[in-house]
Amino acid sequence: MSTIKLREGAPGAQILGLxxxxxxxxxxxxxxxxxxxxxxxxxxxxxxxxxxxxxxxxETLVEMAVAAGGKxxxxxxxxxxxxxxxxxxxxxxxxxxxGIGPQVAHRLGIPRPGAFDLNAGCAGFCYAxxxxxxxxxxxxxxxxxxVGVERLTDVTDQTDRSTAVIFADGAGAAVIGAAxxxxxxxxxxxxxxxxxxxxxxxxxxxxxTMAGQxxxxxxxxxxxxxxxxxxxxxxxxAADIDVFAPHQANLRIVESMTKKLGFGPDTAIARDIxxxxxxxxxxxxxxxxxxxxxxxxxxxxxxxxxxxxxxxxFAGQVIRLP
Amino acid sequence: MPSxxxxxxxxxxxxxEVAGVTPADATPEKSFTEDLDVDSLSMVEIAxxxxxxxxxxxxxxxxxxxxxxxxxxSYIEKNQG
Numbered sequence: 368m369s370t371i372k373l374r375e376g377a378p379g380a381q382i383l384g385l386x387x388x389x390x391x392x393x394x395x396x397x398x399x400x401x402x403x404x405x406x407x408x409x410x411x412x413x414x415x416x417x418x419x420x421x422x423x424x425x426e427t428l429v430e431m432a433v434a435a436g437g438k439x440x441x442x443x444x445x446x447x448x449x450x451x452x453x454x455x456x457x458x459x460x461x462x463x464x465x466g467i468g469p470q471v472a473h474r475l476g477i478p479r480p481g482a483f484d485l486n487a488g489c490a491g492f493c494y495a496x497x498x499x500x501x502x503x504x505x506x507x508x509x510x511x512x513x514v515g516v517e518r519l520t521d522v523t524d525q526t527d528r529s530t531a532v533i534f535a536d537g538a539g540a541a542v543i544g545a546a547x548x549x550x551x552x553x554x555x556x557x558x559x560x561x562x563x564x565x566x567x568x569x570x571x572x573x574x575x576t577m578a579g580q581x582x583x584x585x586x587x588x589x590x591x592x593x594x595x596x597x598x599x600x601x602x603x604x605a606a607d608i609d610v611f612a613p614h615q616a617n618l619r620i621v622e623s624m625t626k627k628l629g630f631g632p633d634t635a636i637a638r639d640i641x642x643x644x645x646x647x648x649x650x651x652x653x654x655x656x657x658x659x660x661x662x663x664x665x666x667x668x669x670x671x672x673x674x675x676x677x678x679x680x681f682a683g684q685v686i687r688l689p
Numbered sequence: 690m691p692s693x694x695x696x697x698x699x700x701x702x703x704x705x706e707v708a709g710v711t712p713a714d715a716t717p718e719k720s721f722t723e724d725l726d727v728d729s730l731s732m733v734e735i736a737x738x739x740x741x742x743x744x745x746x747x748x749x750x751x752x753x754x755x756x757x758x759x760x761x762x763s764y765i766e767k768n769q770g
Contacts, residue, residue, distance in 0.1 A: 579729065580729055580733050583730050583733050584749070587733070619730060
């Protein structure tokens with residue numbers, strides 16, 4: 368009887384390069400206050416957003432993903448033909464067939480990779496990072512490109528002030544390759560499908576609704592355990608974490624998690640939501656690149672990341688910054 | 690089992706911690722949103738703090754009916770173990 372042979376794996380995987388694309392157009396709270404019943408004070412106190420980026424017509428999901436992916440590739444030092452897996456995380460495709468992972472790969476000159484889209488809402492990037500990590504560790508893939516990209520403004524009701532002030536656009540990407548020393552820890556992931564309708568585009572609708580209070584309660588009470596699980600699985604404690612970059616859903620949730628985990632002044636905390644709004648699957652890589660550009664985070668730092676959102680889904684891991 | 694006065698004092702502590710409300714202001718007739726400037730997300734934080742302190746869970750649909758400090762006090766009183 369013949370046996371099935373497996374590929375030879377790698378001891379670990381690491382992030383080799385990060386990239387981001389922020390849409391050109393900055394939208395301030397004052398600008399929103401001119402078209403809806405809201406104001407800067409209300410928005411800042413509820414969600415902590417001062418401004419956000421909205422994509423213009425030419426800044427499509429594919430164009431933004433290609434821009435962020437190209438930067439991540441350049442930062443990684445790899446040639447496109449060294450990448451053989453592309454995972455594109457997004458929840459805002461208005462035309463869901465086909466997925467755009469293959470097209471983004473093609474545009475980047477990556478020849479015929481395994482490529483697919485992954486929809487885990489705002490947890491998408493961290494889910495994709497977990498899948499790519501395991502693909503490389505198992506030997507299925509040599510190098511992978513993971514992209515989180517959203518045009519949430521396409522799926523937001525611009526007359527609903529509870530969501531229109533929050534959701535925004537952008538893209539972030541990471542190139543991942545094999546490593547002797549693991550640079551990506553085990554993923555702590557899961558879902559709470561009983562709350563499937565808390566964030567949704569209901570059947571036949573074109574815009575998203577969110578049960579803000581329910582999501583806030585879930586995020587501030589259930590996810591501390593996930594963050595602790597991610598650290599425990601990676602064999603580190605909060606004292607080892609240099610950078611904390613949770614999904615940028617609401618600044619108050621970021622502050623609540625920071626307090627619960629006991630991070631002090633030595634840990635850089637991602638507060639990119641202040642400038643970027645909530646960009647769903649793009650928020651974690653956007654926040655990481657913002658911290659690295661500002662110098663608050665540096666190469667070699669240990670970061671705790673967490674994605675969470677529609678599903679409801681959540682995924683966190685400890686990573687070493689490239 | 691905590692008395693009505695204990696519940697009011699406990700709630701006042703929570704309100705101070707979550708929303709910076711002066712404990713003397715946390716009297717039964719006060720509306721959370723109108724008088725005490727507590728927003729909807731702080732109401733969620735109050736609900737989770739009430740659960741920790743009194744062991745009384747306040748689900749979102751019940752939370753929507755709690756308008757005043759007195760409403761919260763009677764809810765806790767009625768639902769405690």
